[in-house]
Amino acid sequence: MSDYNFAYLDEQTKRMIRRAILKGVAVPGYQVPFASREMPMPYGWGTGGVQVTAACLTPEDRLKVIDQGADDTTNAVSIRKFFQRTAGVAVTERTTEATVIQTRHRIPEQPLTEGQILVYQVPIPEPLRFLEPRETETRKMHELEEYGLMHVKLYEDIARHGQIATSYAYPVMVEGRYVMDPSPIPKFDNPKLSDNPAIQLFGAGREQRIYAVPPYTQVVSLDFEDHPFVASKADHDCDLCGAADSYLDEVITDDRGGRMFVCSDTDYCASRRAEGHVGRLGTDERAA
Amino acid sequence: MQAQSLTGGFADAPVESARAFRAILEAMARPGTIRRVEGAAPPAPLSPAAGVALLVLADPTTPLFLAGAVDCPAVRDWVAFHIGAPLAGAEEAAFAVGTWADLQPVTRFRIGQPDYPDRSATLIVEADRLEADGPRLTGPGIREAARLSLPETAAFQANRALFPLGWDCILTCGDRLAALPRSTRLEDA
Numbered sequence: 089m090s091d092y093n094f095a096y097l098d099e100q101t102k103r104m105i106r107r108a109i110l111k112g113v114a115v116p117g118y119q120v121p122f123a124s125r126e127m128p129m130p131y132g133w134g135t136g137g138v139q140v141t142a143a144c145l146t147p148e149d150r151l152k153v154i155d156q157g158a159d160d161t162t163n164a165v166s167i168r169k170f171f172q173r174t175a176g177v178a179v180t181e182r183t184t185e186a187t188v189i190q191t192r193h194r195i196p197e198q199p200l201t202e203g204q205i206l207v208y209q210v211p212i213p214e215p216l217r218f219l220e221p222r223e224t225e226t227r228k229m230h231e232l233e234e235y236g237l238m239h240v241k242l243y244e245d246i247a248r249h250g251q252i253a254t255s256y257a258y259p260v261m262v263e264g265r266y267v268m269d270p271s272p273i274p275k276f277d278n279p280k281l282s283d284n285p286a287i288q289l290f291g292a293g294r295e296q297r298i299y300a301v302p303p304y305t306q307v308v309s310l311d312f313e314d315h316p317f318v319a320s321k322a323d324h325d326c327d328l329c330g331a332a333d334s335y336l337d338e339v340i341t342d343d344r345g346g347r348m349f350v351c352s353d354t355d356y357c358a359s360r361r362a363e364g365h366v367g368r369l370g371t372d373e374r375a376a
Numbered sequence: 377m378q379a380q381s382l383t384g385g386f387a388d389a390p391v392e393s394a395r396a397f398r399a400i401l402e403a404m405a406r407p408g409t410i411r412r413v414e415g416a417a418p419p420a421p422l423s424p425a426a427g428v429a430l431l432v433l434a435d436p437t438t439p440l441f442l443a444g445a446v447d448c449p450a451v452r453d454w455v456a457f458h459i460g461a462p463l464a465g466a467e468e469a470a471f472a473v474g475t476w477a478d479l480q481p482v483t484r485f486r487i488g489q490p491d492y493p494d495r496s497a498t499l500i501v502e503a504d505r506l507e508a509d510g511p512r513l514t515g516p517g518i519r520e521a522a523r524l525s526l527p528e529t530a531a532f533q534a535n536r537a538l539f540p541l542g543w544d545c546i547l548t549c550g551d552r553l554a555a556l557p558r559s560t561r562l563e564d565a
Contacts, residue, residue: 094390102390103435106397107470110433111494113404114544114557116516120494144401146394202406231491263516263559265540285519287405302405302517302559 095142096174101125105143105298109289112300117262118230119213119297127293129170133163134192135293137209138170141190144205144289145171150178152186157194157335157352164192183355193256195277197334197356200286202303208271210292213299215259215269235267238310246315255320261308262301275309276321276335282307324349329360330367381453384417386431396428400546403555408513408522410506410554419450425548426473426500430459433471433498439464440471444478446502473500476527483534487541496558497543503527506549515560523565524554532562 093099101123108122127135145151151171155163159181167190168179180186183198190207200206212218216226219237229235238259245253258275262268270281271290281288281301288301301307311317322336327348334356336349348369351357364374386392392415399411418427426446434440440461442451455461466472466484479485479499488496503525510525511532524547526532535542535558542558 094394099389099393100435102393102397103433104437106401107433107438108494109401110404110498110544111496113401113517114559115493115540116559118493118540121492144394144398146398147391148395203402227491287401300405304519305516 092174094147094175095145095171096127097125097139097142101139102143105139108298109140109143109300112289112298113287113302115266116301116305117266117268117299119292119299121296122298124293124296129166131294132211134167134190134209136291136295136298137190137192137207137293138167138291139293140289140291140298141171141188141207142175144188144207145175145177147175147177149187150180150185152180152183152189152355153191154189154194154196154353154355155192156337157196157356158354160354181355182359183353193272193274194335194352195273195280197331197351197353198359199280200284202285204286206284206286206288208273208288208290210269210271210290210295210297212257213269213290213292213295213297215257215267230266233265235261235310238267239312242310242312246312252311252315252317258317259310261310263306264308267310268299268301268307270307274321274335275317276319278307278309278317279319322349325367326351326357326360327367328370329357329365330370331357331360331365378450378453380419381450381457384419384427384454385458386415389431393432396432400429400432400553400555403546403553404517404544404557406517406522407515407556407560408508408518408524408554410508410524410552412552414551419454421445421448421502422451422454422473423502423548424551425553426502427454428551429500429546429548429553430455430461430471430473434459434461436460436462438470439468440473441466441469443472443474446474446478469497471498471500473502475502482531482543485543487535487538487543490541493540493542496541499543499545501527501545501547503547503549506547506552506554509565511565512563513556513560514563517557518560524556526556526562529562529564532556532560536561 416427
């Protein structure tokens, strides 16, 4: 037993966050302001996601934390340890076993199910922020459903580059009403946002916003009829597990141009290798 | 204040409120589903589920409107001791609790502002029965369609027409609750 209140935050703070989450669920895609607290980690390390997770956790939960798909990176390890210590919850690296998954910039490859909650860490929640720096103006644009500026931005991409050059944090329209920043997930993950059986919650700590996509909610990536949205990925198979359908990281292996592509989702890759799938540079791990 | 006002709260607030919130979150995210909650024993006529919802969500920063029969000394004292929410009129309330008849007219509750639709009331509606039948529900959180026994359809349809403005609803019956956010579309059965 630790000397912390369950899940670190005090009860008053959790009530405030829980009220914000419920309003976010009731108005999908709308950013609810909340009184974000200082957390014992720096801004940019997922303070928003940590607060949302803390407000949702129960002692029976099994928590998974990923950073760019990986369970074993610094950010994921430190947040997982934080909740092991302050909430005493069980943890896992298996997507299928987790009830709450906090993620930085990826959606797991394994399809989520009812009963799971996916908590995103969000750096800049406002999709219009780099087009219009004033909060008073972007708030008015959401109020009036005035999203022309975003389409102009995507059009200018096409005019300049011949295609929409946005490859992550690709803007989406939620239930035909609010344009939402899906956090900096690769646009490869965008189709998984829509009609997902899990509850998706987004927390931005420094920017003090919480928003949500309830299960089975329509989420459409913005595009044009003649330039439809394409969920792109590196044109390779995973070099370890051979998966052709997962999002890949490019890893430089030497200083002579050597490189390999591996699944960004470490659990997905490890499960496939355990099942005997072998990629170009992999070895059969079933015997091991 | 009677001594019984001092009992009936959570025995282990951090853990019990976490479990109860999870049930309320699942209910709000999946309109039409019914959840069981536990931990509160508020004085009559407040139902245990309504007591749980208040303990989890209301606090000294949220004005509370007690409608009709629940606006009695026993409930007032219980709220004052366990929650500390200031009692307010319907127009200012962040939370309102009562039967559907006592909450009328529901058009007086806060529906938020066009730039801040979250600044709206949450109604905790005490129902005599709560079953998965009645008006057909569609919208966010519902795979195809769901059904829920609602006190009426027209008021909820009018509320949905205000989207993204509108109030949100938690329906309570005994120790069970369901929720109906403003985003849900309704058709008569």
